[in-house]
Amino acid sequence: MLSELVQVASLIIWDEALMTHRFAFEALDRSFRDILASSSPMAKNLPFGGKNMRLLMPSLSQEERQELSQFSKWMLDVGEGKIDATSQEGEDEPTWIEIPQDLLLMPEGIHRSKNVLIPRISLTLKNTKWPFVLQRRQYPIKIYQVTMLFTPVAELHPQSTNVVIRVRVIRKWEFRGATNDGPLQHINLVLADEQGTPIHAEIAAALAVDKGSIIEIEKVYELKRFRVTPSRNYFKPVDNNFMIQFTLYTQAKVVKDPPQVFPRYIYKLTCFENIEDSIDNRTYLIGMSLEC
Numbered sequence: 309m310l311s312e313l314v315q316v317a318s319l320i321i322w323d324e325a326l327m328t329h330r331f332a333f334e335a336l337d338r339s340f341r342d343i344l345a346s347s348s349p350m351a352k353n354l355p356f357g358g359k360n361m362r363l364l365m366p367s368l369s370q371e372e373r374q375e376l377s378q379f380s381k382w383m384l385d386v387g388e389g390k391i392d393a394t395s396q397e398g399e400d401e402p403t404w405i406e407i408p409q410d411l412l413l414m415p416e417g418i419h420r421s422k423n424v425l426i427p428r429i430s431l432t433l434k435n436t437k438w439p440f441v442l443q444r445r446q447y448p449i450k451i452y453q454v455t456m457l458f459t460p461v462a463e464l465h466p467q468s469t470n471v472v473i474r475v476r477v478i479r480k481w482e483f484r485g486a487t488n489d490g491p492l493q494h495i496n497l498v499l500a501d502e503q504g505t506p507i508h509a510e511i512a513a514a515l516a517v518d519k520g521s522i523i524e525i526e527k528v529y530e531l532k533r534f535r536v537t538p539s540r541n542y543f544k545p546v547d548n549n550f551m552i553q554f555t556l557y558t559q560a561k562v563v564k565d566p567p568q569v570f571p572r573y574i575y576k577l578t579c580f581e582n583i584e585d586s587i588d589n590r591t592y593l594i595g596m597s598l599e600c
Contacts, residue, residue, distance in 0.1 A: 315347055391405055461499070461500070461505040480495065480497050508548065515555075535553040
């Protein structure tokens, strides 16, 4: 069928097209749209069903002119019957011509034939730094807006507002003063995100019943509406310059079936040779003191 041939054709050439009436082009345009729309609904709105009609750039390099000359010669050989044709299974006459590889523009790059994410860009045709060109909507590009749902812990700072983080609770303990038998002062948490970045979180005693009771060790939570402050210089459970403080409006939602990338432990080993450097160092401490 002619319609099937149009759908599978890689190259369609109209001999002496410049001498053809424009009505013929309009009829061809409508025919191609109807034929190609059966396999691609978008083709109904594209000129010639998505087939490209190009004009050559006047400023071609010597190499490009040579390639154009070789392609033109090959096309003339096709028209004069100098190129051998082949037939497929079930066909009586040879009607297929294989295009040489050196005349084809083959897909390149490690992402060929894959769906890739293009960062947010401004769609202005004057931007010459793009790796692609938008040309008269002949090849429409599907652009999807992707919003980062969760902010990495490493990007948190005191000016962070309206952010959401997804973290695992590594540790949870109560602080009741130096003797550990006084009234509850606050609840401490060690959290870590998917990248393994830790951060210290604190729940005030006044919020212990409302907020502290819903936080469990090893579970993954989505946290939002919290406060980010500089870490205290006298107590820093993890190596992070900032910490999180729960507020009355902080929300914690348990993540069901979280990915396995969240770490279960956070630690920082110190060589024996460097232990003496930690004497009287109160800027970074985790664990407990032991008498040996």
